[in-house]
Amino acid sequence: MSYTFVCRFSMALFLLGSIPAVHADQLDDVKSSGMLNCGTLGTSQPFSFQDNDTRQLVGFDVDICKLVADKLGVDVRFKMMSVAARVPELNEKRVDIIAANLGYTPARAEQIAFSHQYFASRQMLMVRQESNIESIEQLDGRRVGAVKGSSSERDIKNRLPNSTVTGYADGSATYLALQQKKIDAQYGSEAGLMRFVQQAPANSPLMLIETAVFVEPWGLGIRKNEPEFLAAVNQILVEADASGEMTEIFNKWFGADTPYAMQRAYEVEPITSL
The missing domain is CATH 3.40.190.10 (Periplasmic binding protein-like II)
Known part of the structure; x- marks a missing residue:
């Protein structure tokens, strides 16, 4: 084996090692897997809770995750979690998105990204x-x-x-x-x-x-450094707001025909720092 070949081979290995790892895009990952993994509480009626008859998860947050999955063209799978586990579960990639009574705070915004406001509590x-x-x-x-x-x-x-x-x-x-x-x-x-x-x-x-x-703005929790996924989720929320779908979901769980009899007094919009 010639000295010249060894030098060239060594240089090629060095260059390969110096190339930064390509960051996989979460939006592509979700679409290719055909599944959106959504973290929710499961113990917070009417946001996410188990239906007494079907034992299935239902609620406002559940329907919001279903909306996002449907618009992305994928199925949805829910994972129940505690309040304290929401951010760790997301950042450890056990779920793709959080819809779990997640109020915006500056401290949380340092750890995760927030979608536009989808509920004002x-x-x-x-x-x-x-x-x-x-x-x-x-x-x-x-x-x-x-x-x-x-x-x-x-x-x-x-x-x-x-x-x-x-x-x-x-x-x-x-x-x-x-x-x-x-x-x-x-x-x-x-x-x-x-x-x-x-x-x-x-x-x-x-x-x-x-x-x-x-009044606390709530957003969907998304991992940081996923701009395409965040933009796609925000677009889904904005378009659902314009079409009336967000109001339909709100009225289903909080409207005049529910025990809460609440009126929706907020819009889907970017969350500004509190």
């Missing part, structure tokens, strides 16, 4: 009617519960700095703590809390404090 406080608590200010220095690891838990600690804030596994566990008088108020989304108001027993009624603490 009025964050509110729920109390026992017998407590005579009628304002947010009355709860400063009291005991407040929220879902552990949620943006609600972090937010209420900042807004009520003198209160004792306790995190619970999910909304149902927080509701139970409120009824057992372990806490004085439960903090969370209006839609989620309304369900507890309606299911509370007559001898222990609950109510929402009328004034919302703030």
Whole structure:
């Protein structure tokens, strides 16, 4: 073997090693696999929960993921996860997208990308009617519960700095703590809390404090550095908003014919930093 051949072969190996790895595009990956893996909570009615009869996952977030998958021309597969596991599950590539009560925060935006706003959640406080608590200010220095690891838990600690804030596994566990008088108020989304108001027993009624603490934009969670996938998802949401599909999904779960009787008062739009 000649010296010249060895030199050329070595140089070729060096050049091959110096070529950066080609980044696989997630949009192409999803389309080629024919499957969109969507992470959702599965314990947050009416956003994602198991139907009592079919045992299938249903809800607003579930339908949003189905919408995205349908427009991409693929099937959808759901993975249930806890609130605290949402971002890690996404970044570890166990799911492609998150539709799981994912409120925008600057800290989360450093870890993942957010789609356009697809839901705007009025964050509110729920109390026992017998407590005579009628304002947010009355709860400063009291005991407040929220879902552990949620943006609600972090937010209420900042807004009520003198209160004792306790995190619970999910909304149902927080509701139970409120009824057992372990806490004085439960903090969370209006839609989620309304369900507890309606299911509370007559001898222990609950109510929402009328004034919302703030309005939290929710987006679909997507891994960073996937601009084509993010753009495709945003286009799907914008077009569904223009066509009325987003309003149909909203009304199905929150409209006049539901226990929530809510009106949609937001649009699909980019989320600006809070």
